[in-house]
Amino acid sequence: MMSKVVVDIFEWKSKRGGEGSGNFGHEGRPGEIGGSGSGGSGVSKIMEINSGLKDIPVIETPAFGQEILGRYDENKNIVYLGKEESQKPLKMYQDEEDGTPPFNRFTGKDATLTHEYAHALDYDVGKQTSSFGLYGRAMSETSDEWKNMFDYQLNNYKLNGRDGSVISRYSMTNVREFFAESVTSYMLDPEWLQSRNPAVYNLVDLTLNSLKE
Ligand SMILES: [Zn+2]
Numbered sequence: 001m002m003s004k005v006v007v008d009i010f011e012w013k014s015k016r017g018g019e020g021s022g023n024f025g026h027e028g029r030p031g032e033i034g035g036s037g038s039g040g041s042g043v044s045k046i047m048e049i050n051s052g053l054k055d056i057p058v059i060e061t062p063a064f065g066q067e068i069l070g071r072y073d074e075n076k077n078i079v080y081l082g083k084e085e086s087q088k089p090l091k092m093y094q095d096e097e098d099g100t101p102p103f104n105r106f107t108g109k110d111a112t113l114t115h116e117y118a119h120a121l122d123y124d125v126g127k128q129t130s131s132f133g134l135y136g137r138a139m140s141e142t143s144d145e146w147k148n149m150f151d152y153q154l155n156n157y158k159l160n161g162r163d164g165s166v167i168s169r170y171s172m173t174n175v176r177e178f179f180a181e182s183v184t185s186y187m188l189d190p191e192w193l194q195s196r197n198p199a200v201y202n203l204v205d206l207t208l209n210s211l212k213e
Pocket of ligand 1: 119
């Protein structure tokens, strides 16, 4: 029998102290992460990995509803950001009381842009390293490490989806979303990711360090 390890994020943040701990959300509700002293936004952090990301045009579009917050078009190399989302502050969601992970762990402009830039990074590396010359395939789709990690996490999600280790329900969509959600969590709250899912934290850390310009 596997014992459940469910970390209450509110408690975790309070214990951790420091930035973002004061105004965190309560049961089942999102909390805003403090904006000061956190060492920069997710967007600025991912741009430290690849400064070329700053050249990608970001187009705000009213066409997205609540469901789709943003999109990366890998053929045109354009990031689309929902207009509503572009006005929202960064929020982090904790697991529901029964342990069910939230659909998105982070929302708000900074989170959504970080997620979309992670896709851009994934496709950019995929193009450069694909030994099959497969243009337009993401690195995460061809990397054994990422494919295996996604398969493992998806299997764990199906068996123990409430064990506290799942980044978000959306991250279980496919390996590309898993990569983008993992990178976003790593950028926005590395301590959280490391405590919840050290294996994913380590893989992101290894991958990003190898990609650093
Ligand atoms: Zn995505």
